[in-house]
Amino acid sequence: MTDTRHHPSEATLMAFAAGALDEGLALVVSCHLVSCPACRALVAEGEMIGGALLDSSQPAPLADDALSRMMARLDEPEPPPPPATDGNAPAWMPAPLARQMNALHGPSWAAQARRSLGWRWLAPGVRQLSVMRRTRGGGTARLLSIAPGTTLPHHDHGGLELTCVLDGAFHDERALYQTGDVAELEPDTPHQPVAEGNHPCLCLIANEQPTRFSGLVGRLTQPLIGF
Numbered sequence: 391m392t393d394t395r396h397h398p399s400e401a402t403l404m405a406f407a408a409g410a411l412d413e414g415l416a417l418v419v420s421c422h423l424v425s426c427p428a429c430r431a432l433v434a435e436g437e438m439i440g441g442a443l444l445d446s447s448q449p450a451p452l453a454d455d456a457l458s459r460m461m462a463r464l465d466e467p468e469p470p471p472p473p474a475t476d477g478n479a480p481a482w483m484p485a486p487l488a489r490q491m492n493a494l495h496g497p498s499w500a501a502q503a504r505r506s507l508g509w510r511w512l513a514p515g516v517r518q519l520s521v522m523r524r525t526r527g528g529g530t531a532r533l534l535s536i537a538p539g540t541t542l543p544h545h546d547h548g549g550l551e552l553t554c555v556l557d558g559a560f561h562d563e564r565a566l567y568q569t570g571d572v573a574e575l576e577p578d579t580p581h582q583p584v585a586e587g588n589h590p591c592l593c594l595i596a597n598e599q600p601t602r603f604s605g606l607v608g609r610l611t612q613p614l615i616g617f
């Protein structure tokens with residue numbers, strides 16, 4: 391795996407730590423955290439700050455034995471890290487995504503769909519797999535498989551867009567994104583990703599609001615994408 395060079399913004403990581411991100415965006419961050427110790431540390435810091443703020447705003451009496459119970463827990467062995475993948479899920483799929491796919495498609499999903507995973511044709515060279523049909527906040531999350539050299543229709547979005555590369559690479563007008571990298575796009579920032587390399591680029595994409603495509607191909611594809 392290549393070194394991660396593009397991370398979610400600090401504001402996004404803090405929102406994640408506070409539980410304030412839309413669930414699709416939170417899933418993208420969770421998948422990035424699996425392979426990024428630097429962002430895991432920032433999130434842990436954010437959770438500690440959040441916990442301290444909560445403690446100071448809601449004073450509650452501690453039980454008499456709270457300190458001794460806490461000290462006892464320090465001696466307990468650390469829980470093992472979560473597995474990188476879940477059951478029959480493919481090796482490139484991080485555990486948080488595999489759990490979501492199992493929740494959406496049933497626990498036997500990966501075993502049943504091991505050959506094709508249920509990818510659906512979206513556009514020439516592009517296939518998609520639904521991850522969250524509609525998040526509680528009104529956003530979407532999906533997996534895209536983009537054939538090498540394929541250019542996605544030019545598009546922008548009314549809300550934040552987070553993309554985590556799970557395998558392969560793509561570039562847009564700003565940078566090259568490789569496995570583990572996250573591309574964070576502010577609202578109303580149009581871009582046009584192009585898959586790099588010799589094998590398909592697999593990425594998890596979440597939007598706060600539905601994606602808007604421009605151009606003839608984009609508008610023809612819109613009804614298929616805007617689920």
Ligand SMILES: [Zn+2]
Binds near residue numbers: 397398426429
């Ligand atoms: Zn990171």
